[in-house]
Amino acid sequence: MRRLVFIGEQPKLFSKSYNINENDVLKDIVLNDRFYTNQYLNPNMPSVILPIKVENQVTVLVIIENMAFEKLTLYYMNVLHITKDLLDDAYRNAHIYETLSSQNTYEENSPIMKQEAFEKYLAFAQKGFESSGIEYTILELPSGNSVETLDMACNARKFLRDTDEIGRLRSHSVAIVLLSTGIKDAKNVIERLAKNGITTKIMTS
Numbered sequence: 001m002r003r004l005v006f007i008g009e010q011p012k013l014f015s016k017s018y019n020i021n022e023n024d025v026l027k028d029i030v031l032n033d034r035f036y037t038n039q040y041l042n043p044n045m046p047s048v049i050l051p052i053k054v055e056n057q058v059t060v061l062v063i064i065e066n067m068a069f070e071k072l073t074l075y076y077m078n079v080l081h082i083t084k085d086l087l088d089d090a091y092r093n094a095h096i097y098e099t100l101s102s103q104n105t106y107e108e109n110s111p112i113m114k115q116e117a118f119e120k121y122l123a124f125a126q127k128g129f130e131s132s133g134i135e136y137t138i139l140e141l142p143s144g145n146s147v148e149t150l151d152m153a154c155n156a157r158k159f160l161r162d163t164d165e166i167g168r169l170r171s172h173s174v175a176i177v178l179l180s181t182g183i184k185d186a187k188n189v190i191e192r193l194a195k196n197g198i199t200t201k202i203m204t205s
Contacts, residue, residue: 013046015064030058033083035070047072050084054091062087068127070100110150111157111166112174118167125177137186139176139193139200149174156198159189175203 020026029036029051036049047067052060062084105117113121128134141152153166153174160166163179178186183202190200 013044013063029061033058035081037077039072041069048080050080050087052084052087052091054095054162060087060091076182089185107168112150113156113165113167116169117166118165118169118175119179120166121165125179129180134180134183137178137181137183138203139178139190140203141174142174142199143173152198155196156193156200159192159196159198176200 014156018026020030021185025042025045026049027035029049033051035051035052036045038047040169046063046065048064050062050064051058051061054060054161107112122138125136129136141149141156143149144152156166156176159178160176165177167175167177178189181189188204190202193200
């Protein structure tokens, strides 16, 4: 999994990219949609983890790294459970909206954004960088025929966050935009894709 955003102090426990298979507790949370509280005060785990589902699969983790122990009470746990349910509903509704609007955004039966939509997405990423310093990295998929390109894009989509996008460039080649990801962290994504048979390279201006 990869961190999208944080609020407050820089997170200490998890890096921007994290392999859940290296942590049995985290793996259990993701696979079983398990609400987690650090009742045994494990110093290597955050206070609370809320798993958020889309289409019956956990795709987002909301992590509260430091929560006062005296607030780990039944009242606050009920509040957090309600928060999780609200976030589940919000993500589900967003997914439904995305599905309904995707025919105008993506190439037919494909995860590849149409050129016009992808250019708007690139402009959005650049604006975020200029206004807030939020880094992004563009990876280029190797050129190939339409079937090969579609296969690579479909395969790559499995290993990206919901906020990362695959799209068509003016050159007709296909690229991936990794939001909130600098070149250093992008190398972890490149390695992950390479292990699954997808070769990419960082695009430079």
